[in-house]
Amino acid sequence: MSMLALLVPLFPLLAGVISFFFRRLPGAFHATISVVLLIPSVVFAIVLFLYVHAHPGVVLRQVIPWLVLPSFSIHVGIQVNALTALMLVIVTFVSILVFMFSYGYLRTDERLSIYYSYLNLFVFSMLALVLSPNLLQLYLFWEMVGLCSYLLVGYWFAKPEAARAARKSFVVTRIGDAGLFAGILLLGFAAGTFNDADYSILARHGTLALPWLSEPYLVTLATLLIFIGAVGKSAQLPLHVWLPDAMEGPTPVSALIHAATMVAAGVYLVAREFPLFAESHVTMTVVAYVGAVTALFASLIAITQQDIKRVIAYSTVSQLGYMMLALGIGAYADGVFHLFTHAFFKALLFLAAGSVIHALGGTQDLALMGGLRRKMPITFYTFLAGALALSGIFPFAGFWSKDAILGAAMAKGDWVLYLLGLIAAFCTAFYIFRVVFLTFAGAPRDEDLHAHAHEGGWVMTVPLVILGLFATFAGFINTPWNDDFLSRFLTATKTPKPIPASYSHWPLTSMAISLAVGLCGIGLAAWMYGGGKGFRKVPSAFKPWYALSRNKFYVDEVYSWTVVRGGKLLAALVDLVDRYLIEGLTRLVGLFFYGIGNVLRYTQTGQIQTYGTFALVGLVVFLVVAVFRVGGVF
Amino acid sequence: MIHMPVASLLALAAVLFCIGLYGALTKRNLIMVLVSIEMMLSAVNINLVTFSRLGAAPNLTGQVFALFSITVAAAEIAVGFALVLAFFRLRKSTEVKDADSQKK
Numbered sequence: 080m081s082m083l084a085l086l087v088p089l090f091p092l093l094a095g096v097i098s099f100f101f102r103r104l105p106g107a108f109h110a111t112i113s114v115v116l117l118i119p120s121v122v123f124a125i126v127l128f129l130y131v132h133a134h135p136g137v138v139l140r141q142v143i144p145w146l147v148l149p150s151f152s153i154h155v156g157i158q159v160n161a162l163t164a165l166m167l168v169i170v171t172f173v174s175i176l177v178f179m180f181s182y183g184y185l186r187t188d189e190r191l192s193i194y195y196s197y198l199n200l201f202v203f204s205m206l207a208l209v210l211s212p213n214l215l216q217l218y219l220f221w222e223m224v225g226l227c228s229y230l231l232v233g234y235w236f237a238k239p240e241a242a243r244a245a246r247k248s249f250v251v252t253r254i255g256d257a258g259l260f261a262g263i264l265l266l267g268f269a270a271g272t273f274n275d276a277d278y279s280i281l282a283r284h285g286t287l288a289l290p291w292l293s294e295p296y297l298v299t300l301a302t303l304l305i306f307i308g309a310v311g312k313s314a315q316l317p318l319h320v321w322l323p324d325a326m327e328g329p330t331p332v333s334a335l336i337h338a339a340t341m342v343a344a345g346v347y348l349v350a351r352e353f354p355l356f357a358e359s360h361v362t363m364t365v366v367a368y369v370g371a372v373t374a375l376f377a378s379l380i381a382i383t384q385q386d387i388k389r390v391i392a393y394s395t396v397s398q399l400g401y402m403m404l405a406l407g408i409g410a411y412a413d414g415v416f417h418l419f420t421h422a423f424f425k426a427l428l429f430l431a432a433g434s435v436i437h438a439l440g441g442t443q444d445l446a447l448m449g450g451l452r453r454k455m456p457i458t459f460y461t462f463l464a465g466a467l468a469l470s471g472i473f474p475f476a477g478f479w480s481k482d483a484i485l486g487a488a489m490a491k492g493d494w495v496l497y498l499l500g501l502i503a504a505f506c507t508a509f510y511i512f513r514v515v516f517l518t519f520a521g522a523p524r525d526e527d528l529h530a531h532a533h534e535g536g537w538v539m540t541v542p543l544v545i546l547g548l549f550a551t552f553a554g555f556i557n558t559p560w561n562d563d564f565l566s567r568f569l570t571a572t573k574t575p576k577p578i579p580a581s582y583s584h585w586p587l588t589s590m591a592i593s594l595a596v597g598l599c600g601i602g603l604a605a606w607m608y609g610g611g612k613g614f615r616k617v618p619s620a621f622k623p624w625y626a627l628s629r630n631k632f633y634v635d636e637v638y639s640w641t642v643v644r645g646g647k648l649l650a651a652l653v654d655l656v657d658r659y660l661i662e663g664l665t666r667l668v669g670l671f672f673y674g675i676g677n678v679l680r681y682t683q684t685g686q687i688q689t690y691g692t693f694a695l696v697g698l699v700v701f702l703v704v705a706v707f708r709v710g711g712v713f
Numbered sequence: 714m715i716h717m718p719v720a721s722l723l724a725l726a727a728v729l730f731c732i733g734l735y736g737a738l739t740k741r742n743l744i745m746v747l748v749s750i751e752m753m754l755s756a757v758n759i760n761l762v763t764f765s766r767l768g769a770a771p772n773l774t775g776q777v778f779a780l781f782s783i784t785v786a787a788a789e790i791a792v793g794f795a796l797v798l799a800f801f802r803l804r805k806s807t808e809v810k811d812a813d814s815q816k817k
Contacts, residue, residue, distance in 0.1 A: 685813035688738050688746075695738065 088206035095199030106191035110182035124167035158212035176542035183539035201227035255311015262304030279354035313345025330433030338426035367407025371499035374400030378506035410487035412566035420476035424468035427546035431462035450523035461547035470508035479554030486589035508600025516608035730756035
């Protein structure tokens with residue numbers, strides 16, 4: 080079984096290597112080989128999932144020593160538990176559909192082989208990250224995932240915005256990575272191992288400590304540092320700024336980044352270290368509040384964005400906030416469940432948006448869309464399914480997972496978090512249906528573009544339909560009717576999760592409230608944008624608020640004035656020191672020897688007799704010294 | 714057999730060597746430099762023969778060695794003159810100061 084798990088990431092790696100080395104072959108070859116080689120990965124992932132399901136609580140682990148020191152050893156290998164098995168299924172399944180869709184989207188691109196090799200490397204890194212048996216190996220692939228996202232966001236690097244966005248995504252996530260690495264080192268030194276399965280056990284026994292840092296503080300500090308890494312990767316406040324800019328990459332890449340390979344890594348990390356996080360009350364509170372505030376904040380921004388991809392990007396930030404919120408309040412299974420459903424409907428929304436963008440010749444501006452419902456029925460209905468799932472409407476996937484989170488917050492009695500989540504849910508329903516109405520309803524706002532719009536052929540519609548089905552039905556994997564199958568799977572218990580007494584009468588109430596809020600959001604969107612009204616003039620009373628949301632709460636500007644300018648100032652200072660102090664010193668040394676050389680140059684006459692004389696003088700000096708030494712003078 | 718003191722023989726060799734060295738380092742003509750080098754070699758040969766006869770453990774090795782030295786010197790002077798000849802063809806000169814291509 081563990082060999083099977085090892086094979087899962089190797090297939091995309093193989094496909095990536097093939098695509099990389101056989102660049103001359105046509106694009107269809109690269110697309111085909113990528114999809115075909117990923118099929119066994121999908122199958123193996125499902126087999127592993129079923130195996131773990133059949134053996135609750137099993138952990139498949141296979142490691143070999145990599146570096147053995149007298150007091151310390153580092154292992155590499157693979158490890159599969161319930162969470163890993165679920166992640167493998169999500170990642171491989173979404174990836175294969177994205178691979179397929181990509182060919183339709185980028186058919187005419189000349190660098191398709193490079194594109195597919197990056198894409199395969201991306202999927203390989205993510206799978207290997209998920210399978211890592213310890214934090215050090217995880218960190219390695221964590222960085223590789225970051226690298227691949229850099230390469231793919233900057234795939235159209237000739238466009239300055241794309242190059243800038245790629246750099247931004249790399250630098251901003253690097254800030255988080257520094258925190259993560261510090262956390263890993265701290266835990267490694269305290270526990271004497273990087274094997275993170277041991278950490279929570281050590282913490283529970285109170286032995287996870289350093290001489291200068293006692294146990295509770297160490298756990299809190301380490302988990303907060305790890306959480307910084309997750310904040311960077313999963314685009315939580317305040318490091319969320321890179322994700323919307325990452326929209327400069329090709330749209331299928333956005334689907335992959337947002338659903339399966341990049342941002343899911345942060346949530347996965349927190350879920351993986353959940354037992355350790357649960358040991359620190361402070362960290363859990365921080366995680367919950369960061370998640371809840373991010374969920375609301377990003378959904379408020381999404382309301383006014385005019386770029387279809389940006390709306391969905393902020394939606395991702397917001398939904399990731401929900402996952403963090405769930406993990407922060409201890410609803411581990413619900414957070415992972417939302418990760419699962421979100422992967423499907425967010426990939427769907429991005430691919431459907433990609434289909435629209437493709438049909439309209441590359442425009443992403445909502446102002447130029449409209450009236451596409453009849454032209455692109457498949458895209459419309461699948462996008463609608465995704466939008467309903469995102470809004471949390473019964474019985475779509477998002478309903479079950481989002482409601483589970485809100486219900487858990489309610490059951491915990493944390494009303495602040497619950498309200499933050501609820502308002503965010505309202506905004507979510509509003510902004511996504513604003514996109515639906517502006518894109519598909521009413522009359523076209525740009526006749527030329529509309530006239531040429533068409534569906535993108537079966538390579539694009541088939542993934543849409545499959546994801547549409549999953550966005551509709553995936554939620555049923557974890558409902559009261561099947562005793563919360565996924566929760567039981569993740570927590571390895573045979574009985575359904577124990578419902579606290581105060582919670583027993585909540586689910587229906589919470590479900591009804593969520594549903595009503597979602598419908599209200601849709602209703603407001605329909606009232607404002609329905610029937611092809613298009614964009615409306617903003618009433619003057621709302622102007623400042625509109626501007627605030629439209630400009631993303633000026634976070635980028637604030638960063639530009641503080642962090643970026645500060646960094647540039649510091650760089651300028653360092654540059655001055657380097658240019659005049661360091662370089663001045665080195666120049667001085669150089670100048671000194673240059674001067675010596677200049678003087679000695681005159682002794683080099685090229686005359687053999689001069690050299691002979693020098694040798695003679697030297698010999699005489701040596702002899703004199705030797706004679707005097709023998710004579711005992713000195 | 715006349716007994717020569719070792720010291721005078723060695724002094725002769727030393728003087729001869731110094732004259733050769735002085736010539737090799739100061740003469741302007743390449744042929745004169747070669748001649749000076751030959752003088753230094755002769756000085757060495759005198760030393761060899763002296764010690765073979767009047768050294769601490771007299772035997773024939775030194776004299777045989779001197780014979781070898783003379784043979785090699787003959788070969789060396791042949792090569793030396795060939796070099797001077799080649800140099801003359803190249804530069805139309807036998808002056809030492811013209812052999813300065815190391816500087817360039």
